[in-house]
Amino acid sequence: AQKVTQAQTEISVVEKEDVTLDCVYETRDTTYYLFWYKQPPSGELVFLIRRNSFDEQNEISGRYSWNFQKSTSSFNFTITASQVVDSAVYFCALSGDNFNKFYFGSGTKLNVKP
């Protein structure tokens, strides 16, 4: 079965703090893809990153970085020096061998206070 768990329901930080959003997944597929999406208060869902199961290199994009560890089935997302504009709900998602389906976690609401 495919499953994505985001145990952190809500996180509050003060601007400029670093924050890590956790994502743990379950799959029996050997090939799969992981994603992160951002949903700001305006409601739209914005794609952030895609990672396949064969690429365990961490990735950094500006203040955003992602740590993929197959050994712990985790794909965590870190925001460095958070800003108020980072306030949003962040979703982690998984797509496996049945490529028709994307499985989303329940989301983590991040509040960044000035």
Next chain:
Amino acid sequence: DSGVTQTPKHLITATGQRVTLRCSPRSGDLSVYWYQQSLDQGLQFLIQYYNGEERAKGNILERFSAQQFPDLHSELNLSSLELGDSALYFCASSSNPGLDIRELFFGEGSRLTVL
């Protein structure tokens, strides 16, 4: 702008009524997905179409139906509406399926309020 267009953006209707939500995928994308997001809830997968054919079904109620037309736009029909159907309905498109999964691009959503 994701390139996925959804209409209407907002819709208010009464219980028992029927509504149709429309989605135009990104140019070139053959796959269309529909998701429901209720208040403070995650994304519930409803259904997926690829080039006009249904490919996967999620937790879609029998009162709901969808289709994808030859021009690749898709419609989600919701009938006999209940208060609990009030939600944000997202359409997403993708260039898959294939061996290389591509990300979903979401529209801005259609917010349905059932009174």
